[in-house]
Amino acid sequence: MAVTTVDSAPAPAVVPAKKLGRGYWAGVLRRLARDPVAVTAAVIILLIVLAAIFAPYVAPADPYKSSMIRRLRPIGTPGFLLGSDELGRDMLSRLIYGGRLSLVMGVLPVFCAFAVGSFLGVAAGYAGGWLNTIIMRTVDVFYAFPSVLLAIALSGTLGAGILNAIVALTVVFVPQVTRVAESVTTQIRNRDYVEAARVSGAGPFTIVRVHVLGNVLGPIFVYSTSLISVSMILASGLSFLGLGSKPPEPEWGLMLNTLRTAIYTQPMVAALPGVMIFVTSISFNLLSDGLRSAMEVKA
């Protein structure tokens, strides 16, 4: 950094902005790619998602076709790679199709809660004062209920059904996301660069858009991804209780429910939906952990 060289240098031509491709998110992705655990988790999630999307092409059999004479076959039976359930339906196909609903139930409520919670939390955190008090105290009321209880109570009140279960789960997660968003925003709000932006005459909406959101959405997003596994498990729980999806529909939680009578005759087959829930949710958790540490690095 030499001052003297500048005086002799020719005046620069005004060149348009050239981003050098080393933006923040490029760096995060680069660090994430170096984390073997996160990459493994991402590959597993990708496989499950792809299998769910292309279920009609991947699944070996019709997940609804039952057969009374081929019920509860063990894993490895010819024609039933992962056995068959209590109505003689192919387990592998049902697990593949079941991923569709289970993933939707895991991701959609969290996504909705991310949108609503970020909005509420950033508004509360940046505005402060009475708006903060109103939003955060309301959130605290929801926090007082255990999340499982709240989800069951809400979907019980709204009635069984997938849409109602999604709404109930969203309501469960909004307070948690709001809290994280509020605390991150309160930290950012007092940074010098926000003050500098205020000093340059910018209004609150411009400051939030340019200076707050970019620094706040990352941490909120990471926190939200860690909720996907919780959402999947809660959704499975709701289905298990008969509040989510309805029978013949393949869904992991519901399959766990209907197979529970076979726990003594075919324990391995009965455990399979649980294994899927476990593997998927732990993959989401590991990926979100990796994302968190990839984002924490300063330089």
Added chain:
Amino acid sequence: MTEPASDATSDPAFDPAARDRGGPAQPLLSVTGLVKHFGGRRSWRGETKGAVRAVDGVDFSIAKGETLGVVGESGCGKSTTARLVMQIIAPDAGEIVFDGEALGSRALDLTTYRREVQMVFQDSYASLNPRLTVEDTIAFGPRVHGVGRREATGRAHDLLFKVGLEPARFAGRYPHELSGGQRQRINIARALALQPRLVILDEAVSALDKSVEAQVLNLLLDLKAEFGLTYMFISHDLNVVRFMADRVMVMYLGKVAEVGPSDVILKSPSHPYTAALLASMPSMDPDARTEEAPLFGDPPNPIDPPSGCRFHTRCRFASAICANVEPRLAPVARPHEVACLMAQPGSGHPRAAPLRENAA
């Protein structure tokens, strides 16, 4: 420095000289009765108790084109004064007049005022948004004030060049890719992007290495000459203030202790607190080494400041009257004002000159 031809500098709305209203004799900024108390509880009678009296009645003015240095111990209200002048925090009382127009009047609303007065913060890292490139950070202010993207970017590149950073190399960088000195140059460029007339430098070089500090100080002097700026330079480093400032204001516990030309104040101070500050500076001369602490103790608690003169608890010349009478800021020589009873004839302090009969 050669001036690159660009629409940024030829725009009359951004030419500081064209915006001069009150003429050269009108102070650029004059502040009267500035007060800010933090916290405290309001009793049922409406009195506030337990408030930190961070700034407690400060008057000063800054002439056009000068640099006013503000010095004092930490906690004396220097930074709070800067934030009050900058309107980052709202003052409890006090009037700010910028070039003859009162802030808040119809002629000078906050948006206009903020184009005229800008600030450089101490922490060069915390004052830059880590998610914005250098050029976006600098261009943000002009964009807010309605300058188009291309022109704002062009102005950002001009300013980068002016603060000694080659735009082609630095425009697309993020703050973490820069050194402390480079970041502070960006902060300076950001402050200048709105073409202000007054720049408040709040400990702007205090966090830098000595060698980098010197470069940035020289840069500030160059920019001041080029853009016709006026500085309010806040620092705890008296050597830096001596280098930069035309006039010096010494603050103690939220009040002004002494104001005057920097060569007078830094050579023959009239206030015992200023003298103690000067004595605490390490000397290069081994014969003039500091043998005893010029000041003892910490500054008193600003929640409950001492009665009378706020410095009397630590002043070696304190007499009984100092605890009872609060000294006003009064001139000793023409531009030199001191808030000390010793400097005021007839004040009753044993060291004060007697009041001459015909003087009244």
